[in-house]
Amino acid sequence: MAVRRPRPLRPGDRIGVTSPSSGVAEKLRPRLDIAVRDLEERGYEVVVGRCMDGSTHISAPAAERAAELTGMLTDPAVRAVVPPWGGETGIDVLPLLDFEAIRRAEPTWVVGYSDMSTVITPLTLLTGVATVHGNNLMDTPYRTPEGLTSWLDIVTAPQGEPFTQTPPGRYRVARFDDWIGHPGLRDLTLDAEGTWTRLDGDGDVDAEGRLIGGCIETLANLAGTPYLDTAQFAADEPLLVYVEACEDNAFTICRNLHGMRLAGFFDRAAAVLVGRTHAPDSPTLTQHEAVLDALGPLGVPIVADVECGHVAPYLPLVNGARGRVVHTAGRSEIVQTLD
CATH class of the missing domain: 3.50.30.60 (LD-carboxypeptidase A C-terminal domain-like)
Structure with a gap:
């Protein structure tokens, strides 16, 4: 299967925020707000979905989480999808995702790690679309240590341009x-x-x-x-x-x-x-x-x-x-x- 790289993200593009696994508790909403504001200050339009509830280990019923994620990945106006973090049981959305529709759509960046591995790795294997493992939205406000690269630098990089990372020690x-x-x-x-x-x-x-x-x-x-x-x-x-x-x-x-x-x-x-x-x-x-x-x-x-x-x-x-x-x-x- 050929690998497809989503086009580089540009200011003015729309970023979707949804929680395919765990949502955000009220006491952590200030961190979420700061992360969203950081993206907006970089010139992106940020749309926060409905599946964000943090009162239990899931942000919404599986069917709703799968529908919202599929919707964002097939919406040509959404150029990246970034969850707040991982969670516990994101596996339940896999049989409910419309992989055929996602495969037919223009590739969209998906970023995440932890329980998001349950989603992004199958997305790449089944659709050929490149995905980014290593940051979540809640990590985005951190300054990137020397030697490493942020997810934002990766998704905005020109196609075909190599980038090198080294351990900061x-x-x-x-x-x-x-x-x-x-x-x-x-x-x-x-x-x-x-x-x-x-x-x-x-x-x-x-x-x-x-x-x-x-x-x-x-x-x-x-x-x-x-x-x-x-x-x-x-x-x-x-x-x-x-x-x-x-x-x-x-x-x-x-x-x-x-x-x-x-x-x-x-x-x-x-x-x-x-x-x-x-x-x-x-x-x-x-x-x-x-x-x-x-x-x-x-x-x-x-x-x-x-x-x-x-x-x-x-x-x-x-x-x-x-x-x-x-x-x-x-x-x-x-x-x-x-x-």
């Missing part, structure tokens, strides 16, 4: 910032040092392929279904597969990765990137060991502690982009090209 120990007490936070607290780690051995890594991946806890539930079938994706090019753990312990992550491998998700991987995680180790198995146990049999480079997960800062990856990852003793970078 620092990350946040706490899982979340206090958006209730400080909704206007713009500086990420990066209070620990750390960079990428090769898990499968020593030596330099230099691998290329189409990027695809997402959150292990959500994607594992799609393994073996048409929603996570990489067999026909990107015309049989090699893949750079990225995965990241949110919160499950090492035993669960190990089982999930084994299942995804057995279902063929990693069959065409030229390398695997693994996000840094706060998820706990298990008594006899660390998170790194869990990855190596499940994915070591692939025989490809495995690079861990990449900034592509739930630990800030965030390194956005474009599902469907051509990627090249380099990791040596003196250099770590990923280059993406939106062709």
